[in-house]
Structure formats: C-alpha cells, structure tokens
Amino acid sequence: xxxxxxxxxxxxxxxxxxxxxxxxxxxxxxxxxxxIIGANGAGKTTLMRSITGLLDNxxxxxxxxxxxxxxxxxxxxxxxxxxxxxxxxxxxPSLSVRENLMIGAQVGRSGPWDLxxxxxxxxxxxxxxxxxxxxxxxxQQQMVAIGRALMANPDLILFDEISLGLAPxxxxxxxxxxxxxxxxxxxxxxxxxxxxxxxxxxSRVYCLQEGRVSLESASDTVSRxxxxxxxxxxx
Amino acid sequence: MDWxxxxxxGTLLGGLYALFAAGLSLIxxxxxLVNIAHGDLIVLAAYLGLTVTSATGIxxxxxxxxxxxxxxxxxxxxxRGLLNQTLGDDLLPPLLVTFGLSVILQNGLLEVxxxxxxxxxxxxxxxxxxxxxxxxxxxxxxxxxxxxLVVIWGLQWTFYHTxxxxxFRAVSxxxxxxxxxxxxxxxxxxxxxxxxxAVTAIAGILLGIRTSFDPSIGGGRLIFGFxxxxxxxxxxxxxxxxxxxxxxxxxxxxxxxxxxxxxxSGHIVFLVILAIRPNGLFPRIAx
Numbered sequence: 001x002x003x004x005x006x007x008x009x010x011x012x013x014x015x016x017x018x019x020x021x022x023x024x025x026x027x028x029x030x031x032x033x034x035x036i037i038g039a040n041g042a043g044k045t046t047l048m049r050s051i052t053g054l055l056d057n058x059x060x061x062x063x064x065x066x067x068x069x070x071x072x073x074x075x076x077x078x079x080x081x082x083x084x085x086x087x088x089x090x091x092x093p094s095l096s097v098r099e100n101l102m103i104g105a106q107v108g109r110s111g112p113w114d115l116x117x118x119x120x121x122x123x124x125x126x127x128x129x130x131x132x133x134x135x136x137x138x139x140q141q142q143m144v145a146i147g148r149a150l151m152a153n154p155d156l157i158l159f160d161e162i163s164l165g166l167a168p169x170x171x172x173x174x175x176x177x178x179x180x181x182x183x184x185x186x187x188x189x190x191x192x193x194x195x196x197x198x199x200x201x202x203s204r205v206y207c208l209q210e211g212r213v214s215l216e217s218a219s220d221t222v223s224r225x226x227x228x229x230x231x232x233x234x235x
Numbered sequence: 236m237d238w239x240x241x242x243x244x245g246t247l248l249g250g251l252y253a254l255f256a257a258g259l260s261l262i263x264x265x266x267x268l269v270n271i272a273h274g275d276l277i278v279l280a281a282y283l284g285l286t287v288t289s290a291t292g293i294x295x296x297x298x299x300x301x302x303x304x305x306x307x308x309x310x311x312x313x314x315r316g317l318l319n320q321t322l323g324d325d326l327l328p329p330l331l332v333t334f335g336l337s338v339i340l341q342n343g344l345l346e347v348x349x350x351x352x353x354x355x356x357x358x359x360x361x362x363x364x365x366x367x368x369x370x371x372x373x374x375x376x377x378x379x380x381x382x383x384l385v386v387i388w389g390l391q392w393t394f395y396h397t398x399x400x401x402x403f404r405a406v407s408x409x410x411x412x413x414x415x416x417x418x419x420x421x422x423x424x425x426x427x428x429x430x431x432x433a434v435t436a437i438a439g440i441l442l443g444i445r446t447s448f449d450p451s452i453g454g455g456r457l458i459f460g461f462x463x464x465x466x467x468x469x470x471x472x473x474x475x476x477x478x479x480x481x482x483x484x485x486x487x488x489x490x491x492x493x494x495x496x497x498x499x500s501g502h503i504v505f506l507v508i509l510a511i512r513p514n515g516l517f518p519r520i521a522x
Contacts, residue, residue, distance in 0.1 A: 054411055074414035083415075090412045094404040103405050106398070107417035152417070 005030045005156055005187050006051070006082075007063040013043070013050045013211075020046040022211045028156060028187050035198035035219060036191045038208035039231060044191045045087060047208065048160050051189075052084050053077040064156075079107045083154035087161040087191075089145040091133040098129040100144050104151030111153030112184055118147035121180060139170030146174070150181065157182070159190045163197065175201060195227060209233055236369055241491040242484050243370055249483030250380030251445065253476040254438035255460035256467075257387060258431035264470045265403045265427040266322060271333040274457030275340040276432060280306050280439025281448050282344055285353055295355040295444050303436040310432030314425040322424070337453065344450035352447040361444065379441050383479070386434055387472050393430070394472075403427055462505040468515030477517060481508070 006028040013021035021043045028034050038044050049055045051062060053074035062070045069077055083104070091100050101118055119126040122143040128136060133144055142162070149157055163171040171194075178201055182188045192198035199205060199219045207215035207230035215222070215230030255277060262268050270276075280302055287298040317336075321328040363374040394400035405413040406423045414420055442448060442456070462482050467474030482501050489500025508516065 052415055054414065073419065074411070075417045075419045078415055078417040086412060086415070090409060092405045092408040092412070094408050095401060099401050099404075102398070103401055103413075103416050103418075106402070148416070 003030075004028060005065060006189075007066075008051070009061060009063075011047075011050060011057065011061045013046050013055055013057070015046075020211050021050065024208075024211075024213055026206055026213065026216075028189060030155075030187055031185055032204065033182060033188045033190060033202045035202035035205040036189060036208065037193075037195050037198055037205060037227075037231065038214075041210075042208040043211040044208055045160060046211075048084060048086075048158055048189075048191065051077075051158065052082065078152060079109075081109060081153070081155040082158070083149035083152040083156075084158040084160065085142075085145045085149045085162065087164060089138075089141045091141055091144055091148075093132065093134045095133055096130050097125055097133050097136065097144055100133045101125070101147050101151050104148035107152045109153040113150040113153050115151075118150060121150075121177060122147060138166050139173070142166060142170070142174060146177075146181065154186065156187045156189070159188065159192075161191055161193065163192065163194055171197070195231075207231055237491065238488070240370055241487045243372070244376065245484030245487030246480050247372070247376035247380045247483070248487060249463075249476070249480030250376070250383035251438070251441060251479070252459050252463045252482050253383045253479030254379070254386060254434065254441065255456050256463035256475045256479055257383075257390060257472060258434045258438070259457075259460045260464045260467075260470070260472060260475045261390060261434070262427055262431045263464070265407050266424050267326070267407075268318065268322065268329045269326070269333070270431075271330060271457065272337040272340055272453075273333075273435070273460060274455065275337045275344075275453030276306070276435050277439045277442060277456045277460075278344065278448060278450060278453045279340055280432075280436040281355070281443035282348055282353070282450075283436075284440045284443050285348075285355055288355055295357050295440055296360075299437060299440055302440060303433045306436035306439075307429040307433040310428040310430070310435075311425040313432075314428035315421060318428065319421050319424055341450050341453060348450065350449055350451070352449045353443075354447040355440070355443040357444040375441075375445060379445070382437060382441065383476060386437060387476050390430075390434070391472050399426065459501075462501065465515055466505060466508050468518035471515075471517045474515060474517035478515070481516075 004027040008024055008026040011021055011024040012019065024047065036044050050057050053072050053076065057070040059070055060068050064080060064082060069080065095103065101115060124140060125143055125147060128140065133141065136144065162174065175197060190198060190202060202219045205217055205219045205222060206213055207227065209230060215226060217226065259270060259273050262270055283302045283305060284295055284298045287301050288295050317332065318329060321332045360375055364371050365374065394403060402418050402423050405416065406418060406420050410420050459482060463478035464475055466481050467478030481504065485504035486497045486501040490497035
C-alpha cells in the first residue's frame with residue numbers, strides 16, 4: 001500500500017490567462033482527514049476542480065494511488081474512487097432524492113454504501129425519497145449530496161464548503177455524522193470556512209493563500225498566530 | 236360532419252407532426268442543441284427507406300428494422316464526431332453547424348437521388364380505410380397516430396424509469412456535476428442523438444409512405460416539428476404530442492375553409508399561442 005493516497009506535486013491551474021494555483025504541493029495519507037482552509041479566492045475550489053478532473057492539469061501533477069490522473073476526464077477520475085460533495089450541494093433538480101442517490105452509484109464500484117446504508121445514516125431521506133431533491137431544506141439537501149458521494153463507494157471523498165449556507169444546528173448534525181461517514185477506511189479532504197471546526201475533525205491542515213500553500217501543519221499543534229499569518233499574509 | 240371529419244383527420248396528422256418533433260424536443264431537452272438539420276435528417280431516413288425497399292423488395296414498415304438502427308448509428312457518430320465539438324456556453328456554433336449540415340444533406344441527397352419526387356410503395360396499406368360511424372378513417376393515419384403514442388410513451392418511460400433516462404436528466408441539469416458522478420457527457424449526448432434519430436427514422440418512413448418527397452422538403456418538416464414543440468411547451472413530450480395535434484387540426488380545419496389556407500392557418504395558430512403563452516401550453520414545471 002502506498003503511504004499516500006493522493007499526491008499533488010507542483011500543481012499550477014489556470015482559468016484562461018488567469019493563474020489560480022501556483023506550484024501546490026499536497027498529499028493525503030490513507031484513512032486521514034485533511035482540512036483545507038483559506039480566504040475566499042485563495043484557490044480552494046480550484047484545487048478541488050483540478051483534483052476531480054473538471055480542470056485540465058499538466059502531466060504528473062496529480063497522482064492517485066501512485067497513478068497519474070492529471071489528464072483524466074472527471075468521469076474517469078470518479079470511476080477510480082474519488083468522489084466530491086460540491087460547494088452549494090449542486091443536486092440534480094430534475095431528479096428525485098432517490099434518483100440523486102442512485103446516480104452516485106453510476107460509477108459501479110462495490111463497497112459498504114448502498115441506498116439502505118445511506119437511509120440508515122440519514123433516515124429522513126428515506127421518508128423524502130420520492131420528492132424532488134431541491135424541494136428539501138438546505139440541510140437535507142446536504143445529506144443527499146453527501147449520500148450521493150458515498151454511493152460511489154469512494155476511497156477519497158472531497159467536501160467543498162461543507163457548512164456554507166447551513167444553519168449552525170444542521171452543521172453540528174453533519175459534523176456529528178462525519179466519523180460514521182469516514183470511519184470505513186476512507187480518506188477525506190474538507191474545505192471549510194469555520195477554522196475551529198476544520199481543525200477539530202482533521203489530523204492535518206493546509207492553508208492556501210493567493211493560490212499557494214502558505215501553511216502545512218498537524219491540526220492539534222498549529223497555533224492561532226501561524227494560522228492568521230498563513231490566512232491573511234500578515235507578519 | 237365535415238368539420239368533425241376535418242378535426243379527426245387533423246388529429247391523426249398531428250401524430251406525424253409529433254413524430255417530427257419528438258427527436259427535436261429530446262435533443263434540445265438533453266443538450267440545449269437546436270438541430271436545424273432535423274428536417275433533412277427526416278428526409279434522409281425516408282430516402283434510406285426507399286433504398287432499402289427498392290433494393291430488397293421488403294415492405295417499408297419492415298424496412299424500419301434496418302433504417303432505425305442505421306439512423307441511430309448515424310446519430311451517435313454525428314454527435315461524437317461533430318456536434319459535441321460545437322456545444323458550450325454559446326448557442327450560436329451548434330446553430331451554424333447544423334445549418335451547414337442541412338445544406339450538405341440537401342445537396343448530397345440531390346446528388347444521389349435527383350430532384351424527382353419519390354414515394355415508397357406500401358401496397359394496400361396506403362389506401363386501406365375503415366368506417367367509424369359516419370367517418371371514414373385511413374388505416375395509415377390511424378397507424379401513424381398509434382405509433383406516435385407508443386413512441387412518446389416509450390421516450391417518456393425511458394426518461395423517467397431507466398438509468399439512461401436518469402443520466403439524460405442529470406446531464407441536462409448540470410454537466411459538470413454529472414461528469415463527477417462518472418457520466419461521460421459526450422457519450423450520453425451521443426446516445427441522446429442516437430435515440431432522437433431512431434425516432435426520426437420512424438417519422439421519415441411514415442412520411443415517405445404517406446406523401447411523395449424530394450430533397451428540398453426538410454425545411455418544412457423542421458418548421459412543423461418546431462411549431463409542435465413550442466406549442467406543447469419545451470421539455471414536455473406529451474405536450475409535444477398535443478402541439479402536433481393542435482397544428483394538424485389547425486391545418487385541416489384551415490384547408491376546410493379554403494384549401495389555400497392549410498399551411499398558413501397552422502402558422503397563425505402557432506403565432507397566436509406563442510403570443511398568448513410564450514412558454515407553450517404545457518411547459519415543464521420549472522425546477
């Protein structure tokens with residue numbers, strides 16, 4: 001087993017002429033939860049888009065389980081066991097709750113997660129399974145988005161802005177469910193604006209600032225000053 | 236009685252228009268592609284049917300067994316090889332490219348089959364009829380209408396009860412996120428176009444049995460298809476059938492008033508509906 005599941009080296013990312021990431025170095029170890037923090041526009045979402053194949057990358061910049069996935073299409077990356085819970089949920093409005101979950105299983109990977117397992121984790125979704133996905137409340141939609149990613153039985157799951165736009169009580173519930181979600185030998189990357197939350201669930205933290213990694217540290221030993229310096233660039 | 240007859244005949248004609256429209260509706264729904272070449276593809280299917288029937292002597296309806304998969308394959312290759320490259324945020328490139336395709340198809344057909352009007356020989360089916368009360372119904376128009384019902388029911392079922400249909404709807408909703416779910420949108424679009432042209436094949440064969448055709452009539456079929464789609468409301472296949480029927484009835488009733496008004500009255504009804512209900516009569520409930 002390789003000692004990293006995801007290895008990012010010297011990653012640059014562009015939107016047309018605009019460069020959003022500069023030489024990002026990052027790795028995820030099997031079974032760990034990694035937190036990514038950073039201000040708006042620091043490149044967190046771009047990093048997610050690069051990893052999942054929605055943005056084109058240069059050769060050998062992203063390795064997954066030791067294999068180069070930099071130039072694969074997003075669907076090919078998904079088939080290899082990398083799933084994302086996108087920012088703002090992004091459920092399919094024309095699909096029911098159940099169909100949204102089913103489409104997550106489209107990659108055809110076997111594992112512990114199926115419809116029943118997701119319904120056990122979020123029982124409310126079973127009651128709402130035939131409703132249109134976007135008729136649910138924000139928190140319930142986030143449950144569908146998480147369930148949809150789990151249905152792919154991924155090895156690595158990316159959470160982009162997991163608590164953005166949700167009520168604090170819902171955020172608490174979702175964080176409470178997180179150990180059950182990631183408990184099954186999965187690795188996770190969590191992009192989070194709430195730094196305290198991010199540090200409490202993760203083993204390591206990376207901070208991005210203007211497209212560069214400004215901090216890499218163990219989550220339990222990092223100091224407030226280090227974070228503010230890495231976050232805001234203030235000396 | 237004559238008026239009732241006109242309405243019934245118009246309704247049956249609407250089945251054919253719904254078949255013209257179903258493929259258009261499907262590809263617009265899945266990939267926001269307005270296919271200007273759709274009418275010419277209907278005519279292409281009719282000519283393929285003509286070639287098959289004259290080469291083998293089989294009945295045109297039996298020829299569907301060959302023409303439907305052929306058109307499906309053409310659709311998939313066309314989408315993957317050409318049309319996928321035109322799709323993006325801009326609606327103009329697919330319009331221009333399918334317009335060009337329409338010109339190429341028309342001239343290609345002209346080159347191969349000449350401008351002489353052709354017709355497929357369906358034997359007794361062309362003239363067979365039966366009496367229903369005081370009305371006399373042609374077997375072919377009734378058959379066409381039933382085929383339209385089955386095709387639209389089949390498409391509807393595919394959309395809402397199969398994993399392919401789920402993929403169509405997901406890709407239509409959000410291409411990037413669908414891609415993250417392991418759906419290759421280029422392949423899904425190819426399948427959607429294959430399905431659309433398979434339906435087009437049915438429409439083309441039924442057209443070619445019903446009337447004579449030549450390479451120039453594609454544009455007119457495109458307009459009827461468009462009108463049926465818009466009257467019914469975009470993205471609603473049963474609405475498309477209703478749109479076809481309304482257009483068909485408008486044409487036959489118009490022709491009843493004055494034979495010269497047939498096509499014009501169809502267009503007028505279309506314009507009136509567009510003015511009163513710009514989203515069509517039965518638009519898909521907004522998400």
